[in-house]
Amino acid sequence: MRFTTIINILVTSSLIILGSILGGNLNNFLYVFWICALIFYAVIIQVSINKIQDKDSELNIERAKMSAFLIRKDTNNQHSAIQCSFYPKNNGGKILKNRRVSVDIYTNSTVNLASHPEVKLTLDKECSIYINNQPLNSVLYAGRYDYYLRNSLLNSLEDRYFKYSFEIEFHNIGEHIFKIETSNGEYINEVSNSINVVSG
Numbered sequence: 578m579r580f581t582t583i584i585n586i587l588v589t590s591s592l593i594i595l596g597s598i599l600g601g602n603l604n605n606f607l608y609v610f611w612i613c614a615l616i617f618y619a620v621i622i623q624v625s626i627n628k629i630q631d632k633d634s635e636l637n638i639e640r641a642k643m644s645a646f647l648i649r650k651d652t653n654n655q656h657s658a659i660q661c662s663f664y665p666k667n668n669g670g671k672i673l674k675n676r677r678v679s680v681d682i683y684t685n686s687t688v689n690l691a692s693h694p695e696v697k698l699t700l701d702k703e704c705s706i707y708i709n710n711q712p713l714n715s716v717l718y719a720g721r722y723d724y725y726l727r728n729s730l731l732n733s734l735e736d737r738y739f740k741y742s743f744e745i746e747f748h749n750i751g752e753h754i755f756k757i758e759t760s761n762g763e764y765i766n767e768v769s770n771s772i773n774v775v776s777g
Contacts (some may be wrong), residue, residue: 636734639683640701650689659694659766661759665745673777674750676709681731682741684759689736694759694766696726696741701754705746713743747774 610699638761661684665672672678684694698706700722706713708729729741747753 580694589616636738639734639738639740652717658764659759659761660669661683661696661757661766661768663755663757663768663770665772670771672747674747674774676777677744677746679742682726682729682757684739684741685762686737688764690738690761691763692761693730693733693739694761694764696729697758698722699756699758699761700723702747702749704748704753707744707746710744747772750774750776753765 618626661682664683666679666681682696686694701720703715703722706715706724706726708726713724713726715724717723720734726741726743727742731740731742733739752771752773754769754771756764756767758767760766
């Protein structure tokens with residue numbers, strides 16, 4: 578529990594009890610019961626305020642990440658309601674061959690979505706993808722490898738903000754061109770970029 582929360586609860590409780598002592602009503606059982614209920618209610622309100630503030634902080638962090646790592650959208654989808662970003666968590670280091678890297682995909686929408694978008698990742702070179710440590714099979718189509726990232730949704734907020742997570746392992750060095758397609762059947766968006774993989 579936060580220090581400020583404890584201070585707020587103690588100050589509120591002290592004022593209530595001090596008022597009761599000065600009023601000489603502590604001998605009345607019913608009055609004491611309602612005082613205790615009031616203090617309990619103050620504790621619940623303070624804890625609820627803290628939870629709301631924590632959620633707001635988390636939301637601001639996720640929004641900041643989404644803004645910072647927003648990758649360029651395909652010019653054919655400039656008016657799409659959905660945007661997404663690809664964020665490999667390599668702690669600022671290089672992407673190494675044959676080394677798993679955790680990846681987050683952040684998707685946001687300008688409108689509330691009836692269902693969360695499905696994500697398809699397309700790569701020009703085959704790699705290994707894991708969701709919850711389970712390997713994901715690729716579909717070879719037109720010389721490219723498609724990975725349907727089902728069950729990768731980590732959490733969502735307000736039917737507009739979605740976070741997906743998976744692990745990827747590259748088996749070749751050099752530039753890997755990828756495309757992310759997000760679609761919920763009503764809205765669709767495509768983004769593309771590349772990742773450079775080096776030897777360990």
